[in-house]
Amino acid sequence: MTLFAAVFSHYRRHPLQLLALATMIVVATMLWTGVSHLTYQARASLGQSEQAVAERRKVVRLDGQSVAVADFVTLRRAGVCVMPWLEVQRPNAQGRVVGVDGLAASCFAGAGESAQAWNQPLNGKPFLDIRDAAALTAGPDDRSAELTLLAAEQVSQAALPAGYRLARFSLGPDTGELGESFLLNLDALGVLVLLITALLLRSVYQLGLAQRRDSFALLHRFGVSPVSVNRLLVLEMALLAGLCVIPGVALGRLLAGLLGSGFGQALDNLFDAPLYAGQAASWLSSVLTMMAVVMVVCLIDLIRPVSRAPVTLLAGQRRTLALAVLLFGVVLALVASSLVLVFVAVALVFVGAGLLAPVLMSGLARRLARAAPDPLKRWHFAEFGVLARRLALPLVALQFALAMVLAMQALVTVFEATFDEWLSQRLAADFFVEVPAGAESGLAVDWLANEPQLAASGDWQRVVRGKAELRVSESEPGQGVDLLAVAPVGRLLTQWRLQAASDQPWQAFARGEGVMINEQLARRRQLAVDGPLTLTVAGETLSLPVLAIYPDYGRPAGEVLLNAGLLPAAFKPGFESLSINPGNLDIATVVSGLQRVWQVETVTVRDNERIRELADTVFDQTFLLTRAMTVLTLILAAAALLIMGWVFFSTRVWYYRLLAVWGLRDREVAGQMVRLAVSLTIGIAVLALPLGIWLTWVLVHRINPLAFGWSLPMAVYPAFWVELIGLSLVVGLSIAALMRRQLQQPATMPASASSLAGGER
Numbered sequence: 147m148t149l150f151a152a153v154f155s156h157y158r159r160h161p162l163q164l165l166a167l168a169t170m171i172v173v174a175t176m177l178w179t180g181v182s183h184l185t186y187q188a189r190a191s192l193g194q195s196e197q198a199v200a201e202r203r204k205v206v207r208l209d210g211q212s213v214a215v216a217d218f219v220t221l222r223r224a225g226v227c228v229m230p231w232l233e234v235q236r237p238n239a240q241g242r243v244v245g246v247d248g249l250a251a252s253c254f255a256g257a258g259e260s261a262q263a264w265n266q267p268l269n270g271k272p273f274l275d276i277r278d279a280a281a282l283t284a285g286p287d288d289r290s291a292e293l294t295l296l297a298a299e300q301v302s303q304a305a306l307p308a309g310y311r312l313a314r315f316s317l318g319p320d321t322g323e324l325g326e327s328f329l330l331n332l333d334a335l336g337v338l339v340l341l342i343t344a345l346l347l348r349s350v351y352q353l354g355l356a357q358r359r360d361s362f363a364l365l366h367r368f369g370v371s372p373v374s375v376n377r378l379l380v381l382e383m384a385l386l387a388g389l390c391v392i393p394g395v396a397l398g399r400l401l402a403g404l405l406g407s408g409f410g411q412a413l414d415n416l417f418d419a420p421l422y423a424g425q426a427a428s429w430l431s432s433v434l435t436m437m438a439v440v441m442v443v444c445l446i447d448l449i450r451p452v453s454r455a456p457v458t459l460l461a462g463q464r465r466t467l468a469l470a471v472l473l474f475g476v477v478l479a480l481v482a483s484s485l486v487l488v489f490v491a492v493a494l495v496f497v498g499a500g501l502l503a504p505v506l507m508s509g510l511a512r513r514l515a516r517a518a519p520d521p522l523k524r525w526h527f528a529e530f531g532v533l534a535r536r537l538a539l540p541l542v543a544l545q546f547a548l549a550m551v552l553a554m555q556a557l558v559t560v561f562e563a564t565f566d567e568w569l570s571q572r573l574a575a576d577f578f579v580e581v582p583a584g585a586e587s588g589l590a591v592d593w594l595a596n597e598p599q600l601a602a603s604g605d606w607q608r609v610v611r612g613k614a615e616l617r618v619s620e621s622e623p624g625q626g627v628d629l630l631a632v633a634p635v636g637r638l639l640t641q642w643r644l645q646a647a648s649d650q651p652w653q654a655f656a657r658g659e660g661v662m663i664n665e666q667l668a669r670r671r672q673l674a675v676d677g678p679l680t681l682t683v684a685g686e687t688l689s690l691p692v693l694a695i696y697p698d699y700g701r702p703a704g705e706v707l708l709n710a711g712l713l714p715a716a717f718k719p720g721f722e723s724l725s726i727n728p729g730n731l732d733i734a735t736v737v738s739g740l741q742r743v744w745q746v747e748t749v750t751v752r753d754n755e756r757i758r759e760l761a762d763t764v765f766d767q768t769f770l771l772t773r774a775m776t777v778l779t780l781i782l783a784a785a786a787l788l789i790m791g792w793v794f795f796s797t798r799v800w801y802y803r804l805l806a807v808w809g810l811r812d813r814e815v816a817g818q819m820v821r822l823a824v825s826l827t828i829g830i831a832v833l834a835l836p837l838g839i840w841l842t843w844v845l846v847h848r849i850n851p852l853a854f855g856w857s858l859p860m861a862v863y864p865a866f867w868v869e870l871i872g873l874s875l876v877v878g879l880s881i882a883a884l885m886r887r888q889l890q891q892p893a894t895m896p897a898s899a900s901s902l903a904g905g906e907r
Contacts, residue, residue, distance in 0.1 A: 152365060153378045156358045163354045170350045171390035172397065173785055174343045175436045179398025182432070205295040205306065206313045206583075212748045213295050215280075217310075218250075224307050227253035227298035232279045234291045245279020253298055313583060341496070342546050344443045349539030351444040380445060387440040395432045465505045472498025479844055488848050495840065500542040503833050507534035507541075507826075522810075526822060533826055541826070544877075545834045547780045548870055552838030557845055560861050567643060568699050573754040574638040575606070575725035577733055579740065580750040587722050589743045594724070597739070599731040607638050610710055611721040615682040616671070627667060628703050629683065631719075633710035638725055646675045647694035658709045660693035667704030668695045669851065681706060684717040699858075784877045788884060799888050819885040824878035831874035835867055 157164035205221060205228055207213060221228045232245035283291045303312055362375055475494030482488045511531035518524045534541065581587045587608060594606050610631040617625075632639055635656035644651065645665060654660050661679060673679065673692055681688045688708075698705055728736055733751070740749050805815045839862055846858040 149365075149370065149374070150378055150381070152361075153375065154382060156354065156361060160354070167350050167354060168386065168390050170347055171387060171440055172394040174347055174440075175391050175394025176398040176401060177781075178340065178343055178436055178439075179395045179432055180401045183399060203297040203299075203301070203312050205297050205301075205310050208309050208311055213293055215293070218293075218295055220307065221295065221310070222250060224305075226305055226307075227301055228295045229253075229298075230276055231294040231296050232276055232291060233294075234279050234282045243274050243279055243282065245274050245276035247276045311583070340439070342543050342550070344439065345500075345539050345543040345546070347440060348443050349537075349543065352539065380441070383441055383444055384437075387437045391433050391436045391440065395436065398432075464501060465509070468498050468501035468505060470498075471495075472502060474498075476840075479848055482848070483852075485849065485852050488844065488852060492841070492844055496546065496837070499833075499837050500546070503542055503545055503830065504534050504538035506833070507531070507829055522818075525805075526818065529822060530825055533822070534829075537826070541830050544784065544827070544874075545830045545837065547784075548831055548834035548874070549838035549841055551777075551780050552834065552866065552870060553841040553845060555866050556838075556842040556861060556863060559863065560846060560858050563861075564697075564699060564858055568697070569758055571642045573758050574641060575727050576754055577726045577728065577736075578752040578754055579724040579726060579737070580752075581722040581724065582744055582746050582749065585744040585746065587724075590724060590740055593739055593743045594726075594736075597731070597736075600726075600729065600736070605637050605727040605729070607632050607634060607636060607725050608710055609723050609725055610713065610719045612683075612717065612719045614706060616667075616704070616706065617680045617682065625671070625704070627681075628705040629681075629708060630705055631708045631710035631713055635709065638727065642696055644694045644696050648675050648691075651693040654693050655707075655709060658712050660691045661688075662694045662696055662707040663692055664696055664698035664705040664707075665857070666698060667706070668692075670704060679706075681708075683708075684714045686714040686716070688712060780873070784873075784880075788877070788880055802885070802889060815889065816882075816886045819889070820879065820882040823881035823885065824875060827874040827878035827881070828871060831871050834870070 205213065205217075205226070207217065215230070218228060218230050229250050230245070230247050234243050234245065280291075297312055301312070306312070362372075365375060366372065471494050475491045475496075475498055478494065479488055479491035482491055508531040511527045511534065515524045515527035515531070518527060581590065587610075591608055594600060600606065610629075612629045612631070614627055614629040615625065616627045635652060640652045644662075648654070648660075651660075651662070655662065661681070663673060663679070667673065673695075675692055675695060677692050679690055679692050681690070690712075696707070724740075726733070726736060737749050737751055741747070802815065802819070805818060806812070810818070842862070843860060846860050851857045
């Protein structure tokens with residue numbers, strides 16, 4: 147116990163360092179836990195958005211009448227796994243609610259889940275219990291309602307009673323690939339968050355460890371072996387980690403809950419964990435994981451004897467090594483053919499940048515000091531170099547955090563713009579009308595073409611989906627591709643953004659002189675614009691040139707866009723619909739006309755604007771959560787630098803007071819502190835900019851194509867760079883204020899300046 151007290155006595159003499167270390171462990175744990183939970187919420191929200199617009203199957207009546215609650219009862223009594231989905235549109239812009247039956251939905255859950263998971267109240271927005279949603283339709287106001295019976299994947303046509311059949315049910319284009327891409331990039335940035343956290347913890351602990359070396363040497367002279375000291379350090383860190391990690395986990399969960407409170411209702415409703423998302427990590431796993439990280443990061447140096455001096459490299463050697471690692475990582479990122487190698491390249495570039503940044507800053511300071519004629523400027527640059535070397539780890543952590551925030555901001559903005567543009571072009575029409583099974587779409591096409599009001603102010607197109615076989619050359623086997631046929635070619639289609647195109651592609655497409663393909667197919671089969679393409683559709687061969695390549699973020703499959711006028715008469719569509727912008731014509735008039743033409747009682751109509759609003763709302767919340775994650779990381783890095791400044795500058799207060807001895811007034815000394823701190827943070831922010839831009843490029847142009855076969859547009863936002871530099875200025879001013887406060891406290895010059903971290907002069 148006496149030996150432990152001797153080892154721990156350093157913190158009795160320096161309680162602020164113990165407070166700083168404990169604070170860093172708590173804050174780092176809070177960050178990691180908060181990021182983990184925010185990432186979990188982002189996954190859940192993306193899953194909900196995907197399920198909200200993804201294709202499903204529904205049960206419909208063979209006689210064409212609308213399904214009712216009695217049909218739901220009949221199907222459930224027959225053992226068919228169906229779930230009611232009652233959409234109620236409330237008046238006065240109150241929005242839409244969806245009524246569901248949680249007990250009936252239990253059969254949608256996995257085999258390992260019980261029905262009790264669904265037996266819970268549904269009070270979220272827009273999801274309600276079906277009884278409450280049905281009650282809304284009985285009000286005095288005019289409230290439109292539509293009931294759909296969703297069928298589980300395991301339901302087959304043979305399992306349905308007589309008089310019913312399965313039909314496809316789609317609220318909009320599938321966003322699965324776009325969501326998976328976003329989550330993959332989110333995972334990559336999550337690993338970077340963990341790295342930043344490790345750097346910050348290590349920086350704080352190493353400072354205290356360096357100041358304790360004389361105490362360890364004294365214990366060694368009294369016969370205490372280095373192994374015994376190491377064991378006590380492990381015990382000390384285990385106790386400290388245990389005391390600090392638990393409140394950190396609690397604060398992280400609380401913080402994530404506060405940041406995600408706006409989405410809490412959506413995550414607690416029907417589409418939460420029981421159906422589409424995994425459970426959050428348990429308390430025990432979070433505590434044990436973070437304790438392991440703290441122990442490994444702080445005590446990794448104990449594998450060598452304490453008395454042995456660490457191996458150091460000269461500045462020139464460090465610079466050469468950093469440049470070599472950095473360049474090797476950049477080249478590897480350019481030529482890598484797998485995701486694993488790209489991630490390795492990203493790690494190498496960050497290692498190289500982290501090694502190079504302090505060397506560059508101290509080297510530049512040394513050159514400026516030599517060239518400066520003013521002694522005070524020479525002192526400023528020399529001290530700048532000392533700080534760059536002594537605060538290397540927290541500075542590098544701040545650099546990584548700024549780079550990550552820059553990349554995340556660009557990535558989220560690109561994803562938002564891409565998602566909005568993609569949804570806008572796929573949901574360009576105001577309404578989506580499904581062609582009933584057995585109905586002739588040609589009758590509807592003729593009726594729409596002869597409707598004068600629709601021709602004057604509206605727009606429409608027939609959309610046909612099916613399968614075709616692609617053959618690039620005679621020597622290669624055919625490949626099945628998705629076929630998307632559209633006619634007529636109008637404003638709903640020509641607004642699509644094209645990645646590459648021939649001259650006047652839409653005019654040629656309207657004449658049936660070529661096809662368009664999605665990016666996935668072009669990359670997979672090395673197809674280019676104006677190149678030949680041979681399709682086999684319903685046994686008939688079509689040889690046409692590629693007019694354009696268009697982005698298609700929603701699906702991994704290859705797709706060919708064809709003028710519907712080229713479809714053979716024997717072609718059997720898998721799905722057929724009409725996209726309609728009614729213009730000045732009321733949609734009810736269009737629906738009644740189609741009902742007369744098809745001689746059916748009901749027609750499935752979807753309001754694309756409502757679909758877009760639902761998907762945008764959920765995706766916007768997801769992007770908000772990811773921004774919160776990056777802000778947390780940046781706050782931690784800035785806080786770590788402030789804490790390190792607090793601990794580090796306390797060892798140099800006596801040295802900065804020499805400026806007053808040299809004749810500087812208190813205000814001038816404070817000005818030197820401000821310039822010193824601001825130069826430090828602004829310098830690391832400038833070095834973070836190219837790293838952040840490079841990380842953005844890797845995420846959108848290397849990781850995405852390798853993982854999904856398509857790339858995102860690259861964009862940078864210089865206005866955000868100014869914001870980051872401004873934030874770095876605030877951090878620098880805060881450090882300067884802290885330094886000025888320390889200058890007002892009494893301090894004694896140490897007997898040996900070199901014995902203290904920060905004693906370099």
